[in-house]
């Protein structure tokens with residue numbers, strides 16, 4: 001790996017460390033701690049009991065010290081135990097991460113697969129009817145809030161038509177690939193529609209810019225076919241800014257997924273984080289939030305790598 | 318595309334009587350290229366970037382086209398390949414190449430001609446080459462498109478084409494990206510690309526303008542070498558009459574969308590007929606190119622008129638030292654004299670000619 005990317009990885013690690021402290025401190029500031037929960041669950045508990053327990057769990061120590069202890073354990077691979085799920089944190093986190101990856105991955109691929117030809121078609125004939133129609137579609141997509149769209153889709157397909165489940169996952173034993181896929185349709189559709197508009201706009205803008213370049217005129221003067229000029233010479237250059245901005249936007253996409261998951265009761269990272277915070281499941285909330293931050297940082301790193309891979313003028317040496 | 322109804326026959330009787338060697342490769346008649354222009358003040362709907370342009374490009378010659386920036390040189394050249402940038406349109410005239418009118422051919426037929434029979438190179442080789450493909454790929458692509466070569470053969474052809482334009486170690490250089498080689502080398506790669514399919518015509522639009530003086534001379538030499546080796550016809554465009562004087566056999570002078578003078582190079586430089594040509598020659602520095610004492614003389618006063626609001630009469634009148642009332646009343650037509658030279662000027666009489 002080149003020097004530049006190595007630097008970026010180190011930077012990302014530092015950012016992640018700072019984030020972990022910030023998240024730890026913020027969770028510590030939240031009203032209520034595990035001992036409060038025990039008090040409310042056990043009316044016979046005295047305040048001396050509570051103080052003893054606080055000392056036992058180290059909750060009476062200053063936040064820096066508590067963070068230090070947590071970090072030491074975490075670096076050793078011990079992320080603690082999820083109280084809510086009564087399982088090690090990682091055992092809860094991994095399946096949720098997988099579910100979110102499926103949701104995000106599917107909707108991302110679908111969104112790009114639609115946005116790419118739409119954006120190119122719009123840029124090939126700017127200010128034509130086609131362009132106006134595509135722009136209208138894109139703006140509609142951008143303007144619709146995902147949570148509203150999700151509710152709309154639920155009302156239409158689950159309530160009125162009754163052909164798709166409103167949310168959740170197949171009941172145990174009612175597995176099977178197609179049954180699982182049915183539960184994915186609405187969340188994937190929501191996320192896809194929510195991101196198509198933005199992606200289409202990026203592709204259109206980048207294509208308009210590259211189609212104006214001198215090398216496009218050269219390509220045409222060489223007698224190349226129109227499609228070759230557009231899809232090889234122009235698109236290959238337009239992809240450089242598109243890939244960069246899409247990778248940098250990964251954080252937005254991820255947070256969109258979290259909201260969508262909550263609405264559809266989809267067992268991914270969004271629901272996991274939400275439930276963990278609501279239940280004061282500190283260990284789980286902390287790691288889940290950190291993973292969300294990590295994924296966003298990875299998106300940014302990926303943007304840098306893709307940028308260098310797509311543009312021969314950039315070399316990280 | 319609209320064409321005037323009185324479109325003239327493909328070959329005039331005068332030319333058909335000439336020996337076959339002199340019959341033009343491309344014959345342009347009455348070319349008119351218009352751009353819609355949003356000028357509320359004059360109420361004018363279009364501007365003519367090329368207005369009634371007629372000329373012939375003969376086989377094996379280097380025909381120079383000169384004029385200040387914005388006079389319509391590029392637009393004229395691009396129209397021959399059907400590459401006028403929108404919203405510009407060809408609104409009249411014909412350009413006959415091998416019996417077919419280039420201005421009326423469908424896009425698919427033009428694609429087969431571009432880069433194969435008529436090639437074009439541009440001013441700025443850095444931006445004219447695609448930054449994300451190697452120069453070898455960009456040359457090979459032409460061979461694949463026109464010669465239907467497979468990848469391996471096209472690559473070998475590209476390396477050969479690069480070697481032919483004086484790129485040393487072409488097999489290695491072919492794998493370089495445009496930003497990895499020098500400006501002169503980039504322009505050589507452009508020329509290799511243009512010549513890969515052995516065209517009949519090369520249009521060179523300001524091919525040396527973006528290069529420094531020494532590289533400029535090398536590229537001019539290369540073009541002249543290639544031209545005499547292959548016998549292809551070259552339309553060499555430049556705003557710099559100095560460069561034109563080094564390459565052209567015949568020179569056309571363009572002003573504000575119109576041809577104003579055409580003559581064999583020697584005759585033009587020794588005795589310009591149009592005051593605009595005279596003005597351009599006067600701005601040429603004395604001494605040889607590269608000479609330290611060489612310096613630019615003051616340019617012709619004033620600027621090219623706005624094509625959206627052309628003056629009545631001669632377009633050059635407001636900058637012309639010889640202009641009289643007649644010049645401001647009517648536009649002088651481009652007329653051919655007995656010596657075969659053409660000029661569009663009421664004042665281009667013997668008295669003007671006699672001036673040193």
Ligand SMILES: Nc1ncnc2c1ncn2[C@@H]1O[C@H](COP(=O)(O)OP(=O)(O)O)[C@@H](O)[C@H]1O
Nearest residue numbers: 352366385386387388389390391392393402624
């Ligand atoms: N893309 C364009 N849009 C509008 N007008 C243009 C465009 N390209 C050229 N023109 C018009 O055509 C004229 C001639 O341009 P051009 O052929 O590029 O000049 P030259 O090559 O002689 O410098 C310009 O002065 C301008 O008025």
Ligand SMILES: [Mg+2]
Nearest residue numbers: 390391522523
């Ligand atoms: Mg030009």
